[in-house]
Amino acid sequence: MPKELKYKRVLLKLSGEALAGDEKHGINAKTLENICDKIKELVDLGVQVGIVVGGGNFWRGKYGYNMERTTSDYMGMLATCINGLALQDALESRGIFTRVQTAIEMREIAEPYIKRKAVKHLEKGRVVIFSCGTGNPYFTTDTAAALRAAEIDAEVILVGKTIDGVYSDDPKVNPNAVKYDKISYLDILNKDLKVMDSTATSLCRDNNISLIVFAIDKPENMVKAILGEKVGTIISN
Numbered sequence: 001m002p003k004e005l006k007y008k009r010v011l012l013k014l015s016g017e018a019l020a021g022d023e024k025h026g027i028n029a030k031t032l033e034n035i036c037d038k039i040k041e042l043v044d045l046g047v048q049v050g051i052v053v054g055g056g057n058f059w060r061g062k063y064g065y066n067m068e069r070t071t072s073d074y075m076g077m078l079a080t081c082i083n084g085l086a087l088q089d090a091l092e093s094r095g096i097f098t099r100v101q102t103a104i105e106m107r108e109i110a111e112p113y114i115k116r117k118a119v120k121h122l123e124k125g126r127v128v129i130f131s132c133g134t135g136n137p138y139f140t141t142d143t144a145a146a147l148r149a150a151e152i153d154a155e156v157i158l159v160g161k162t163i164d165g166v167y168s169d170d171p172k173v174n175p176n177a178v179k180y181d182k183i184s185y186l187d188i189l190n191k192d193l194k195v196m197d198s199t200a201t202s203l204c205r206d207n208n209i210s211l212i213v214f215a216i217d218k219p220e221n222m223v224k225a226i227l228g229e230k231v232g233t234i235i236s237n
Contacts, residue, residue: 007229009048009122011157012039013142015021016057018160018216019049025057027086036090036159038219047226048122048151051129052145053087055079073137077104077125080141084131085109085166097126103135115151122152142200150207153218156211158225161197161217166195182234188199195235204235211235 021028058079064072169177185205214232
């Protein structure tokens with residue numbers, strides 16, 4: 001008997017650091033394999049999966065000390081493409097048809113982002129990886145995740161973090177930080193909780209897209225979330 005899905009079209013937001021594993025830089029092969037094994041499970045269940053991946057494991061804007069901000073941000077966008085191609089290769093080695101779409105054209109290695117093509121790929125059971133953020137400097141891949149989720153009508157954004165949910169404070173610094181099982185977007189903004197940047201949070205709130213924040217070091221949580229099990233923190237209106 002097939003399992004009942006709570007969500008059928010999702011946007012998975014992965015940070016670049018999530019792919020680095022314990023090495024904190026570059027791509028950890030085992031970590032990549034573990035994440036892609038669980039993405040395959042989602043696809044095998046019949047879930048339509050879009051992915052927005054960051055590039056912080058190679059480059060972050062803050063690395064560009066004394067560098068013009070736009071240049072540094074474009075370098076970060078190129079880093080997201082490296083991660084996107086790595087995800088594509090790992091998924092296709094598992095028999096999952098995959099497309100990388102980029103907000104900055106680089107036709108020799110990926111498709112340019114076109115919403116209608118992305119949706120068609122999803123409907124055909126292909127995983128679509130959205131790279132290069134929004135294609136604009138000064139916008140993070142968090143904002144890109146919220147934007148792409150709205151454009152493809154994703155039912156939920158799964159946010160893989162290095163901690164297992166949303167806390168009142170950084171639990172790595174404050175052992176008394178309280179974990180939230182559920183929280184509203186308004187509270188996220190008012191309490192200035194660092195889940196996603198404020199632009200992305202507002203975009204999700206305005207388009208009524210729920211987020212589930214979970215620990216990426218346990219990628220099986222994304223499967224549990226899709227099946228409606230209690231995982232991490234749910235953020236909604």
